Amino acid sequence: MGSDEKIVILGAGFAALTAVKTLRKKRFSGSITMVASRPIFSYLPSTIWIPSGLRSREDLEIPLENFFARFNVRFFQGSVTGLDAESRQVNTDQCALPYDRLLIASGASFIKKLPGIKEHAIIPCDGIHAGEQIRDRIAAMDGGSIAMGFGGNPKEPAGMRGGPVFEFLYGIDTLLRKQGRRDRFKITFFSPAPEPGKKLGPKAAGGLLREMKKRGIETHLGHKMKGFTENSVITEGGEIESNLTLFMPGLTGSVWLSESGLPLSPGGFVVADKGGRVPGFNNVYVAGDSGSFPGPEWMPKQAHMADLQAAAAVKNMLSDMTGSPENHHFKVELICIVDSVNSGVLVYRDMKRAIIFKTRLFHWAKLLFEWIYLRGVR
Structure with missing residues (x-):
């Protein structure tokens, strides 16, 4: 899919990387700019293994230069300070960045x-x-x-x-x-x-x-x-x-959102629909921890959910570009392995069922998933 539109993605976490991969998979050939404080992806789920020595900083911080080259992404190093939605510009501590479509995937902050x-x-x-x-x-x-x-x-x-x-x-x-x-x-x-x-x-x-x-x-x-x-x-x-x-305190939205003019939930997150569109802003989307989405109270703020939301938001973004908007909704799904270094408990929940199962094999399954995911980033 060719396009002259400039897409700007805020963040360098799970939702941001999934958005980039989905855009290119869907044949979007236009400009993608990723904004973050460092060109590094931190695989935070595995910090649980740092105290035991199973993982170190070198294992979990992945430089993104190769990722940017493979997916033809321009990286902009800076911190977001605000948004001028009327003129379609993201304000940063370096300069203002123009965009045609904006995806907010910059995560949350702790209270x-x-x-x-x-x-x-x-x-x-x-x-x-x-x-x-x-x-x-x-x-x-x-x-x-x-x-x-x-x-x-x-x-x-x-x-x-x-x-x-x-x-x-x-x-x-x-x-x-x-x-x-x-x-x-x-x-x-x-x-x-x-x-x-x-x-x-x-x-x-x-x-x-x-x-x-x-x-x-x-x-x-x-x-x-x-x-x-x-x-x-x-x-x-x-x-x-x-x-x-x-x-671990509760989560809220990034500080800059309070001055963005975007609709915010009572908890401080960007309000979005089930497809990541921000109401009233037809060229702004959100995925991951930055957003407040309709769904059950148990809907998690976790990497898997961020991936699902990012994929849906990108599909909607691309359909909006064509002038024939579609409604792609993300599935509400919780999948995690609660690890204890030598064993693991698989927890799965969706709108119909909740499953919990324990075995030593899930510890190794969690390690395998990390290896597969980071291989795709590297």
Whole structure:
């Protein structure tokens, strides 16, 4: 499909890469510009393996030069500061970039409002450096208390990411057992939700809590968060002793969106339909964690969902170019493997069913998927 239109994609994560591949697969031969702070793809799902030494920064940060060359993509290094939708320009800290079609795939940001969160808690999915911090802190500890938990966005149920916390929780427990020093550590899982993990399916929450009990992991559930200190997690239900705190706060949209003029959800994300179109802006689309989409409360913000949304948004974008708009909708589907370094639990959920299944083979399946995906990026 030939076109003189200029497409600008914000971000260099899962949704952005899938959008590029879908555009070229659908024979779009026009200009594609990707905007990001670095020409690097970070495979964040595998940061869970950094504390155990199974993965390192070098394994998970993939330079994108080859990807850009293969798919004929222009890379623009910069940070987005705003949007002028009327003149069709993206404002960055470098200059303004014109576009004909814009795909927002720049991810979400963490809500860091709780007192002490920046000083006394590590956010596990805040980048490769977070996994390295966790690795180094655990290696330096002779024993003590470790507290891990997650929160949500009170204005938007979908604005949360709890799955990786369970993986860090079980992975660190497994690591300490392999090292023969688990008995020197007290591990506590905490969450303001009384049934954490419920998004994974009706049976998942109970299964996750049973696994914690089996591993000797204590729980502190159903109490609103108040803040963090150097040696504790403070909740309305009391304090949790903690020498190392891992906390995944709720998600919201990027800061620049508040001045973009785009329609935003109560939780701060770009409002979109089931095909990634932004209402009122016929040349702006969104995919991945940046968007607020119609669907069930359990609809995940995860890589697989971002891929599905990006593919649908691109198909709609291309149909809009022809002047004969089609309605491509993404499937709402949750697929993940909750890994514990030497085993894994497959969790699948769609609009009709929820399945959970555990076997050691799923650990290797997760490794295989990583290898296949990164091979395609490299």
